[in-house]
Amino acid sequence: MKHDIIIIGAGPAGLSFAREMAETGLNIVLLEKQPKSVLANPPYDGREIALTHLSRKIMGDLGMWDLVPNEKISLIKTAKVLNGSSPYALSFDHEEAGEETLGFMISNNQIRKAAYESLAGYKNIHILSEKEVSTLGTDQEKGWVELSSGERLEALLIIAADSRFSATRRMMGISTSMLDFGRTCIVCTMSAELPHHETAYECFHFDRTLAVLPLNNNQVSIVITLGSEESAQVLEMSKEAFAADIERRFEGRLGTMKLTSELFPYPLVATFAKTFCANRFALIGDAAVGMHPVTAHGFNLGLRGAHTLAKEIKNALQTGSDYASQTVLQRYSNAHRRASAPLFHGTNALVKLYTKDTPAAKFVRRTLLRVGNRLKPAKRLIMNQLTENKAA
Template sequence: MDNVGIMRIFSCMKNRYDIAIVGGGLNGCALALALASGGFTVALIEAHKTQGSAKTQFDGRSYALALASTRLLSVIGIWDQIAEHAQPMLEIKVTDGRPGEGPSPFWMHFDHAELEEGPMGYMIEDRHLRDAFLAAISNQPNITHFTGAPVIGQKGLGGAVEVEIEGEETVNASLLVGCDGRKSGTAQRAGITRSFKDYGQTALVAAIGHEKPHGGIAHQFFLPAGPLAILPLTGNRSSIVWAESHDRAAEISALPDEGFIEALQPAFGDFLGALSVAGARFSYPLNQTLADQLTADRLALIGDAAHGIHPIAGQGLNQGLRDGAALSEVLVDAKRRGEDIGAAPVLDRYADWRSFDRTTLALATDTFNSMFSNDNPLMRLGRDIGMGLVNAVPGLRRGFMREAAGLTGDVPRLLRGQPL
């Protein structure tokens, strides 16, 4: 054997891991920590250079975490680090209406007091969650974190997969997991196709300061152009996700902060008093993109790489964490049985577990957006009556709350607060 062959074998042994994860966002970090706790060696590969502490300034980004997701974060050692920064969502009010006219008299009201487990969920700022993940990863010896390391190639090698990283030595693993977003390069390189639907809407995202306290109440206000979510943050601040048509959103995005508030006010209303922008403003087009399969040869997809959905239910991150919890459980159980974790029968268990849930949620968010993002009088009457009926039936209300909290269905151990 020549020197090149010897060096290649040495490099493969040096950079051999049980699992390689492409995508170092929140889903990738959570999956890496879960797998490491299950005894796997993990290469976490992030295309962007990881910044230092994000706590110096609030940039407006935040996430809604379902109750089940907080249980997962507790098991992997994250929740205790961020709980003091989390704002519980004690109530959710869902209304229908038009900007400047106020809400319809028919609405849905969900109160956490109807759940024995506690608040349905929490709001947490990105800076606190991301810093907690990075600190935990740096202290986990089973995780090697590659940052500023875009993946430029991947290929199967019999019982393994080889991942080529720009500017780095090749990584080899028994399984490759794609957590790299809606335009997943991992999925593309594996030949996995996607279905796509453009909603003709753009989401305007910002943190809003307000004069009056929010009381821990989240609001979902359905408007003809698209929904407006008002989600409570700590202090007198709320996060908004405001869907408008692409053209109107572009006009609003171009306005200064004062103009943005002036445009927002008719939709938001005055129930929280005077408003102001607190942090940066963001916008992104809304679409649905679903991978046609969740697995391939020694490969699995989770999060937006598997299913990017409309944010109407605030379930994007929660579904990604649910994917990771299910995949971790399947792989840990397979390892204990002595199975090859990258083998098709093992990965089929993950795909079977998650396929129904992801299809159902994609259909539900698509249907809700179609039903509510219009001003058709008959549609308005039908949905208002429907909301009134749900609100009047305690069993239906409770069912919706348990679904939003992530407590229904075949729940993975991590989401039940149990270690792997």
């Protein structure tokens, strides 16, 4: 069967891109291996996504923001970065940024749910669930995919949004830089005794990092990164022992804490594809750039990339040119690489610096926090990057 665009993967990036394209009237098919019941009601996966002002704007324009119930959106008004056991913090505040909030927190499953619901009523968008791509290819005129069920679909353009471990990226021969940190990220939610005052903390301890992010009802999202061997021990801990350990590592800043979800582990592997496009084929979301979660940019970048690609395709449609041409796709690839490469490499350098415990690394860490606080232009630059408020 012939379509205009095939999107592989109905994760948040694939769904957002489909919504970006919905009003063009193009015939679009989204292929997803999970069942429709999961797309309609994705289960909680522990990820609480910190969203920038730019993401808020894009989600608003796509009608996704209003589909998230208000009580499911939390605000980050202040952010503090702590180094080791020092009480000195690099601080950012929403008032300094001239904004009502530095950023927003919405759980990953709520974002997926809203993105899925935003496609309701578009007759030109066909979501085919429980379909797994087993092979694909492209030539000068078209692309095709074959499903594990044996079906074959064709389209003028194929978009891969099938995660950082994208199998279709590999099938198209696109090589990818992979940085396996040999570490694991564990996420969960906890309730706190003392008010968090909508403050996010990033604590760079020497053996692990601990992020404590504010959620509504005085809950917090906990993000720990640690050695994979140690993570196996943490996952075995009783609820009480885990809570007591976090309380101690967080030095009692929020009083007594209680675990309110299960613990969700994620392997820490960052990926950056060598190119984001090939003949009649493009990568979006984590399939293009899989970020380390410490700077909370993964989905923000995914959304931005989907928006950039959609804009290039819409421009081509307006001028009547081939929207799947190499020129169009290369323009997207170049623009999105310019936006994401500094964040990707900067994040990885930060992770390396803050997990080393050599005297030189400790000195640089201390100095960076103090310089960051005192050098106003540098601070403003970091704040603009983190909040993307100037890009919105």
